[in-house]
Amino acid sequence: MDTLEKAVDRVLAGDHAAFQQIVDATSQKLVRLGARIMGNQADAEDVVQEAYVKAYRALTVGDFDRRSSTSTWLYRIVVNGAIDAKRSRTRRHETSDDVQVEPGWDGAAFAEARVALAELDQWLAALPSDQRAALVLQSMEGLNNTEIAQVMGVSEGAVEQRLVRARAALRSRREQP
Amino acid sequence: MTDLEDIDQRLARLAGATYAVRPSAAFAARVMQAVHAEAVPGFWENAWFSSRRLLPVAAIAAALAVGWAVQVDRSVDDELATSYASVGFE
Numbered sequence A: 001m002d003t004l005e006k007a008v009d010r011v012l013a014g015d016h017a018a019f020q021q022i023v024d025a026t027s028q029k030l031v032r033l034g035a036r037i038m039g040n041q042a043d044a045e046d047v048v049q050e051a052y053v054k055a056y057r058a059l060t061v062g063d064f065d066r067r068s069s070t071s072t073w074l075y076r077i078v079v080n081g082a083i084d085a086k087r088s089r090t091r092r093h094e095t096s097d098d099v100q101v102e103p104g105w106d107g108a109a110f111a112e113a114r115v116a117l118a119e120l121d122q123w124l125a126a127l128p129s130d131q132r133a134a135l136v137l138q139s140m141e142g143l144n145n146t147e148i149a150q151v152m153g154v155s156e157g158a159v160e161q162r163l164v165r166a167r168a169a170l171r172s173r174r175e176q177p
Numbered sequence B: 001m002t003d004l005e006d007i008d009q010r011l012a013r014l015a016g017a018t019y020a021v022r023p024s025a026a027f028a029a030r031v032m033q034a035v036h037a038e039a040v041p042g043f044w045e046n047a048w049f050s051s052r053r054l055l056p057v058a059a060i061a062a063a064l065a066v067g068w069a070v071q072v073d074r075s076v077d078d079e080l081a082t083s084y085a086s087v088g089f090e
Helices: A003-012 A015-039 A040-059 A069-091 A108-123 A130-138 A144-151 A156-175 B007-017 B027-039 B043-089
Strands: none
Touching: A003 A015, A003 A040, A003 A069, A015 A040, A015 A069, A015 A108, A015 A130, A015 B027, A040 A069, A040 B043, A069 A130, A069 A144, A108 A130, A108 B007, A130 A144, A130 A156, A144 A156, A144 B043, A156 B007
C-alpha cells in the first residue's frame, strides 16, 4: 500500500493531521490539472482547495467508499469542481488574468507556464467545459478513455463523444479564415 | 499555433510548457487552514455527531418505554376496576 493510501487509512482512523500528507502527496498534480482546465493558477488553487475540503469532509463522515483509488477519487472531485467553476465563470464572463499568485518556485519556469496556460485557455475557450476537461485529461494528463470515464463519472462512449466533438470544434475553428 | 502544428502536437507542446506548474508557496498552509476550519464543528453539530451513534439505542429505549407505560396503565385500570367492583360488593 502506498503512502497516499496509508495516509487515508490514518485519517479514516481519526488521525486528522494525516490529511496534510494527502495534501503534500497530491497538491502538485491536482493544481497542475486544475490550472490546465481553468486556464490559470489562481482559479486552479481555489478549485483544488475546495476539493480538499470536500475530500476531508467525505473522509471524516465515512462517505469515501474506496471503490476507486484515492488518486482517481481526488481527480474526480477536482475535475467536477473545475467544470462547475468554469461554467459559472463563463456565464458571468469573468477572468482571473489579473490575479497575482506568489509562485514559490522558479520564476522563469513560472513565467513560461503562465504564458502557456494563457495560450491554452484562449485556444480552448470556445469548448464546453466538459469537452475541455476530457481533452486535458487525455492529451495532457495521459489518461486513457476508461480512466477518463471513471474520473468524469460517465460512460466510455460519452468520453469518446466529447473528445471527437472537442477536436472537431478546434479543427473547424482553425479552418476558419 | 503554426500552420504545421496540428491539435495533438499543440496539446503536447502546451502539456510540456505547463508541466512546471506547482502550487504557490502558501497553498498547503491555506488548505490546512480551510480543513481545520471545517474540522471545528459548532455546538449543535458537535452534539449531533456525538449523539448520532446512540440514536438507534435511544429509539429502541423510547419504544420500550412507551410499551411499558401502556402496559402499566392497563394494569392500573384493571386493578382500579377490580377494587371498585369489590367496593360495590361490600
